[in-house]
Amino acid sequence: MRIAHTLEELRAHLSGHQHPAFVPTMGNLHAGHLALVRQAKPLGDVTVASIFVNRLQFLPHEDFDSYPRTWERDCTLLKDAGCDVLFAPKEKVLYPEPQTFKIQPNPALADLLEGQFRPGFFVGVATVVMKLFGCVFSESKGQRTALFGQKDYQQLMVIRRLVQQFALPIDIVAGPTQRDADGLALSSRNGYLSPSERAEAVQLSKTLQSMAAALRAGAGTGATDIPALEAQAMDSLRARGWAPDYLVARRRSDLLPPTASDEPLVVLGAARLGSTRLIDNLEV
Numbered sequence: 051m052r053i054a055h056t057l058e059e060l061r062a063h064l065s066g067h068q069h070p071a072f073v074p075t076m077g078n079l080h081a082g083h084l085a086l087v088r089q090a091k092p093l094g095d096v097t098v099a100s101i102f103v104n105r106l107q108f109l110p111h112e113d114f115d116s117y118p119r120t121w122e123r124d125c126t127l128l129k130d131a132g133c134d135v136l137f138a139p140k141e142k143v144l145y146p147e148p149q150t151f152k153i154q155p156n157p158a159l160a161d162l163l164e165g166q167f168r169p170g171f172f173v174g175v176a177t178v179v180m181k182l183f184g185c186v187f188s189e190s191k192g193q194r195t196a197l198f199g200q201k202d203y204q205q206l207m208v209i210r211r212l213v214q215q216f217a218l219p220i221d222i223v224a225g226p227t228q229r230d231a232d233g234l235a236l237s238s239r240n241g242y243l244s245p246s247e248r249a250e251a252v253q254l255s256k257t258l259q260s261m262a263a264a265l266r267a268g269a270g271t272g273a274t275d276i277p278a279l280e281a282q283a284m285d286s287l288r289a290r291g292w293a294p295d296y297l298v299a300r301r302r303s304d305l306l307p308p309t310a311s312d313e314p315l316v317v318l319g320a321a322r323l324g325s326t327r328l329i330d331n332l333e334v
């Protein structure tokens with residue numbers, strides 16, 4: 051695996067390759083990231099990953115400074131997963147001057163759910179992704195692929211719309227959410243959990259599962275009282291000591307509340323356990 055810290059190094063490592071398959075990450079890698087890298091392998095002629103903790107997508111009170119940085123371990127894991135080129139720019143390489151041009155995703159999508167609780171988050175994500183695409187794909191011709199996890203469901207939708215609206219010649223491929231044996235979605239932030247919090251953390255996915263089961267049971271009949279189901283889910287997590295931001299059933303197409311009984315749905319949740327904020331989702 052070749053490592054690039056600068057744009058010049060990245061272009062040198064990519065020269066001769068036409069079809070990169072690219073997995074952007076913020077590092078502190080786990081099996082979710084590595085599954086995306088393995089999924090990327092057959093989709094291009096060079097598998098590229100990036101590690102960049104993007105200051106733009108963190109609010110001032112969030113964990114930018116303490117976000118886990120595990121460089122040596124990440125390099126070993128990526129190499130073993132078959133990554134060919136790792137792009138790990140220093141902040142000054144990606145942001146040599148304050149980033150005054152930004153990508154503003156459609157507020158109708160980006161101000162909901164995660165965007166409501168983390169204002170500006172998707173501006174930061176869309177801006178860095180656009181920039182990383184520029185770095186990784188600038189020399190390539192023909193098929194370009196970038197992979198994102200379904201674990202970040204709304205983020206994946208924002209990126210798909212970004213690529214569509216700017217007519218970027220990039221295929222966006224989704225990777226299924228990878229989970230621990232008990233069902234907890236893998237996340238770099240799981241490392242913040244104490245042992246007792248870790249044991250409790252699975253309740254987020256369990257709650258989403260029971261919401262999905264209730265929706266499936268009433269599917270097509272319109273019989274499920276969705277606001278009541280959401281309120282009950284919030285209450286049940288609160289009763290266990292969580293501080294939920296949202297637990298909702300939304301349309302897969304635009305993440306708005308469903309208006310008809312036959313629309314494909316997804317349940318999405320975000321909740322804090324102690325000081326750790328976890329998110330998860332499940333298609334119904």
Ligand code: AMP
Nearest residue numbers: 075076082198199201202226227228236
């Ligand atoms: P992050 O490093 O958290 O920015 O995530 C980098 C990429 O990995 C994003 O596309 C995430 O959606 C994806 N990802 C994170 N956790 C998981 C998971 N448990 N399963 C699958 N993909 C994931």
